[in-house]
Amino acid sequence: MFSVKNYEKLYFSLSLNPNQDGAVWIYFNCFSGYDEVKIDSKFSFEIPSRFLPSYKSKKLEHVFSTSESKGIELLDHQELLGDKSENFIIHFTATFTVKSFTFDNCFLSKKLFNNGIKDLKIIVDDQEIMAHKIVLETFSPIFKKMIEAQNTEGDDVIEIHDCDYQVFQNAVNFCYGISDILPTYIDELIDMLEFSNRYEIDDLKNEIEFKLIPHVLENNICKLSNAAIECNAEMLKAHCQSKLTTFVKNGNASVIIEMDNSVDGEFVKDVFQEYFMGH
Incomplete structure (x- = not known):
């Protein structure tokens, strides 16, 4: 998951669905604490070939009024089969326009x-x-x-x-x-996260998630992953998964061992799946 400079309550991630209706789809996942986020993005992708590589691009424009995902079809499976290619390379650029309708209450x-x-x-x-x-x-x-x-x-x-x-x-x-x-403090924020989830105070839950995300570190990531899973805190969970994938990629043994021993098995499976998809 990536942060957006100058906006402390705006993060995004990208995810691929390689088998959606016979095509490869890519999703822009927006995690926003602002009233409106407009995304103008361009996905340029290269399909390697023994002969001439193929270059194509697709645009995704969308206005997010909440945290959500928006996807587009990148290419049909037949395009990959035609080039007899087993992989492709994606380049991504984006411009964000953020509106926050604030007033002094x-x-x-x-x-x-x-x-x-x-x-x-x-x-x-x-x-x-x-x-x-x-x-x-x-x-x-x-x-x-x-x-x-x-x-x-x-x-x-x-x-x-x-x-x-x-x-x-x-x-x-x-x-x-x-x-x-x-x-x-982390433990106090986790208590607040659990409370907001239990009483379904979604605005407070979002606020606590945005406060926790910048403080996800090697020594607390497993604890925060479990809190995110227990509280269905999707933004925090996505951030923890992204960070854990990086730790796995870097061969951080202490984090990998703790994750394997203490974090939900399905979540760990998703971490390794993200890791292998990146290779």
């Missing part, structure tokens, strides 16, 4: 956050947190169901038993637009 956030008229009490670790039902319902369908159940019972109190106080407080702060005080 601090005033509204602070007004809500500091408003004493909060209609929901949450008890975590024997401590109380007051919040607005509408805020939590907006960010989490799980909270919405819990609040609806409490409304039926005529109670405005929810007890949370599957996280500690600080994790929950950080999540509530995020829902009020206060994200600059999120934790920076």
Whole structure:
């Protein structure tokens, strides 16, 4: 997975599907924390031949409004068979246009956050947190169901038993637009990732993934790979897979041994498949 200079919340990867409807397809996988990303890309590929090599190119233009993939057909299998070639070479260039429709919501956030008229009490670790039902319902369908159940019972109190106080407080702060005080330590961020996945707070989950990605290192990549797999954190998982493939390519024995012993088998299989496809 590749980062895009000057954009800390924009990454991309490329993937091949060699057997899609009798053709070779290539996919541009965009992992974005921005409102809109326009990609103008060109794939130039060379098919080696004993006689004259063949050169062709295809363009891919797309506007991504979320993290997603877009593919194009590169070439038909018959083109490879006709040249009796077992491989081809791809060159890739791209231009990114990024739009982020930002506005200053601090005033509204602070007004809500500091408003004493909060209609929901949450008890975590024997401590109380007051919040607005509408805020939590907006960010989490799980909270919405819990609040609806409490409304039926005529109670405005929810007890949370599957996280500690600080994790929950950080999540509530995020829902009020206060994200600059999120934790920076890896283990704390993993706790936040697990919480956001459990309560389906997708905006928080994306934010935590973007915070974790730059900190994936040799000494924590297996731990973060497992966290990404457990939490269905697709951006973080793709980044870990890409980094692990590089470690395998470089023959990093300690990482390979730890990966083989501690990381999900299917994920490890994907890592080696990516490694062999690159050779």
